[in-house]
Amino acid sequence: xxxxxxxxxxxxxxxxxxxxxxxxxxxxxxxxxxxxxxxxxxxxxxxxxxxxxxxxxxxxxxxxxxxxxxxxxxxxxxxxxxxxxxxxxxxxxxxxxxxxxxxxxxxxx
Numbered sequence: 001x002x003x004x005x006x007x008x009x010x011x012x013x014x015x016x017x018x019x020x021x022x023x024x025x026x027x028x029x030x031x032x033x034x035x036x037x038x039x040x041x042x043x044x045x046x047x048x049x050x051x052x053x054x055x056x057x058x059x060x061x062x063x064x065x066x067x068x069x070x071x072x073x074x075x076x077x078x079x080x081x082x083x084x085x086x087x088x089x090x091x092x093x094x095x096x097x098x099x100x101x102x103x104x105x106x107x108x109x
Contacts, residue, residue, distance in 0.1 A: 001019045002018045002086075003016070003018075003103070003105075004016040004085075004101045004104060005101070005104050006100075007099070007100045007102065008099060009098050011031065011034075012030075012031060013028060014028050016060060018056075021054075022053055022054040022055065023052065023053050023054075024050050024051060024052045024053075025040075025060075026050050027040075027044075029048070040059065040099065043057070043058070044059065055084075060101070061088075063091075063092045063095050063101065064084065064087045064088055064091060064092065065087075065091055073091050074087075077090055088101055
């Protein structure tokens with residue numbers, strides 16, 4: 001199981017998990033109860049219900065670099081280009097825009 005903390009403007013918005021069944025995304029309750037929470041994306045409206053998918057959600061997959069930048073990341077960090085969660089965790093700590101992805105250890109929530 002791999003986990004990622006999803007932040008919007010350096011504020012924890014939710015947790016993305018990859019496990020044997022696929023992927024799930026949950027908004028953080030503190031974030032949902034904050035004064036003006038904004039959704040991570042239009043495909044993830046604010047809700048307490050868990051989002052699930054067999055493959056990495058298109059929104060998060062879209063954060064992963066493409067083309068020559070992906071080639072550099074794969075070569076320099078010896079990443080598997082098919083490991084989308086690994087690429088997301090490695091390459092998306094400082095994305096263009098408000099979203100950032102930070103790896104969590106298994107015991108962190």
